[in-house]
Amino acid sequence: MVAPVPAPGPAGSRESDGVEPLLRVEDLSVTFRSGAGPVTAVRGISYDVRPGEVLGIVGESGSGKSVSSLAVMGLLPGTATITGSATFQGRQLLGLGDKQISRIRGSRLAMVFQDPLSALTPVYTVGDQIAETIRVHQGLRRDAARERAIELLDLVGIPNPRQRSKSFPHEFSGGMRQRVMIAMAIANDPALIIADEPTTALDVTIQAQILEVLQTAREVTGAAIIMITHDLGVIAGFADRMMVMYAGRVVESGVVETVYQQPRMPYTMGLLGSIPRLDAGERQALTPIEGVPPSMVSLPVGCPFAPRCPMRIDSCEQTEPALLGVVSDDAGHLAACHRSEEIARDGLTNTDVFVATTVPEAPPAARLPREQRPVVLEVRDLVKEYPLTTGGLLRRKAGSLQAVAGVSFDIREGETLGLVGESGCGKTTTIMEILELAKPTSGTIAVLGKDTAAMSGKERFAIRRDLQVVFQDPMASLDPRLPVSDILAEPMITHGVPAAERDRRIRDLLRLVGLRPEHADRYPAKFSGGQRQRIGIARALALEPKVLVLDEPVSALDVSIQAGVINLLDRLKAELGLSYLFVAHDLSVVRHIADRVAVMYLGRIVEIGTADQVFENPTHPYTQALLSAIPLPDPVKERSRRRILLTGDLPSAANPPSGCRFRTRCSTFAHQLDDDRRRRCLDESPELTGAETTGEDHEVACHYPAPAAVI
């Protein structure tokens, strides 16, 4: 028999082991004064953090994750009204004066932010900044503090710490800066570190490094960590317990494994079902959560998730469910849902609750064998050089930088090629070169069989009909001053579609992307991010193109919204027989959507093949490292994985390593090769070849390839 019992207290099950919590937050609420009325960003949340544990907080942007921890840290602006209590090591934090809280903050309570550049002072060297916090809180002498700072920089993995401690924050890369932030956070041996999206702005490979550093920091200091993130993969691998936040409330909390395996609240279930997974095949059905999170100004009376919840019943709209224990699961698993006992009793999973969209059948054309389908986009030995200049006023050319250094691939009809790689590897330059339809520095680009270098202006204009683009940022890609109808009409006007047909087509397009025809006379500002991305897709489809270039089309969207757009792209491809060039750094999304994958590193393609080959049999050491850096949203799998950590950052394209461009970070090179064999990597740049791979269509640029399964 399953019955809800009132939770004994905060979402930390204090009876479980009797350990005194390090931080106890009780009934914390935060209200901001704002133009549109008071905004209650956090609405009565309670939780405990025990010494040495990692508490993960997940939720979409605006759910109150940051505000709730900033409130604890005393970092909110004066417009915020905070109620409730937050006891840290027996001491009430709320209501402390500025001076008192700063004494605690930075010593026993430390914070790591998403953007370390804004948290570091630009005019002091990082060594001095770390030494300064040590001196303030520990009263060490100047040179002792400086020595300690260097030790800390070494601990967080900054190479040449003594020398680098004299550098200024802007001289570090994003990942290195985040290491400095962590060094600063652990400088005074804190008992609790709050990390607010510490890896969100970073590449997966760097994210893996930073998580490793945080883990080290935790082992060295024994500190507890509150890890705030929207990435369910990060939580799965890193946290002991987790809380899911929605609309300023905790809606589910418990031990990580339990929450992932038996989510008892529809929002959590939807969230887990909406993320594409690296370990699932291409046919994984995603369950998007419809709608968007509610506005915090006018929250509905009942359950805040009710407007989007497929399990909604009448009482959901009348009373907001409290966060109660789910008795059938282990102690401390709490969910805020009127129906969580039912979910637990019937063992419902996300596919029972949400409508799963099956990946639609491929169009007839795409079912032909690859060789029989026509090539729609062909890139051969593409090189793009940027001049490097020196001097301010009189610019002089001082050499050149190859952002793309000989890239070849082709896309056939009805096919999706995923182009992946770290930021800065040349993905965007490649697609911009294609979209310009101009003659590249060297190499050729052919769209639908026509070479761009040999095109007349007229042909180029005509071919633009067939080659369209969807951008990453749905905020920036629509002209804010035009109504949606004008935005969608623009390509058709440009290419001479008659007015009468345009209006009909606009309505069709809106319907096609899941919006309503009435939306045509609204302005972009009236739409949410996901809806804007749909408008961007509709515009790209207006001229019935054959090839769509998608530049990170979902990476600016919240997880629950992403799934809807991915499903849309899947469906459009099947219905309209489109071919996609899909650029992304999120390999899970690529796994879901791409037929073939090309992995780029420093301006070159290092591995290319079908998605199955590349993901299941990655052969290039870089592909292996990239794949192993991606956290799986599955605590059991994630914790048992072996991780290949890449060392350091992407080298500068202005000065690439000799021979194999990857050798400075290659673990094969570093650990498995003797000096003789290394010679070859040092001297000779490997060509893409299919000689040593399993499949025929699978090519790798490495002298010593060795397939390995890393997922």
Added chain:
Amino acid sequence: MTVVTDTVTDTDVVSRSVSRNRLVLRRFLSQRLAVAGVVVVLLLIALAYLGPIFYPWKYDQLDFQAFQSPPSPAHWFGTYQTGGDVFARTLRGLQKSLVIGLLGALFSTALAAAAGAFAGYFRGATDTVVRVVTDLMLVLPGFLIIAIFSSALRDGSWLLFIVLLAGFQWMITARVVRGLTQSLREREFVQAARFMGVPGWKIILRHILPNMASLLIIDATVGVSSIILAEVGLSFFGFGVQPPDVSLGTLIADGAGAALTNWWQFDFVAGVLVLLVLAVNLVGDGLRDALDPNSEIEGAK
């Protein structure tokens, strides 16, 4: 279609906020001085064009019974030495100055927008040419050149004069427009238009200039008063509007000598000029604050 359409529920995320234009209007109306400025400008325009209909004296009419007479019920602002009516001429001058100010500002802003946007968008040779021309225009002594030109064109039309005035006003704004264009050019909606094959000039008209409308509106408003003042300056030295036509500038030049003895021949015209320029500037300031989302205006919510 068998696939489930993942329709998005209608979310009025921002529908609480009124449309931008209404918001700007509301923010503008909440500033008392700016509203007063608008009222004064409108009254002056009305006065300039409706006044002559009801006033018994025309600007080119002479009253041989009242030379040099101080303000009286017959001649509200008094008369000149020749018996010309000061009020009638002031209205006439106001008309001309308004036309010069409005047209000149419009022209100079348009020029600035075109030059800056083309330079910023097309870069390369276009940019170099525009930059050289702007720099050259900035170092040339505008006043002197207009003076020389206008005496050469003594009986040329006053339209040409406006072109000259505007021709020395646009450079700074053009530089600002160029900078803004360069950053807008990299925005994704501009790129999207480019990749769909929309020609450059159309992109400038449809996407770039509308997105700096607030800058241009403010520039034009502020330009009105500076063109009016420039005209006054030139006319004062006899280079601007030529007799028998009058403008506030020529009237001030005529009245200046008598400012101490026959005050009404100077003070009224000067007063109207100050009122006009002040009012226009108040409108400009008000617009700037209303269009700038960061300015703190009471009642903007």
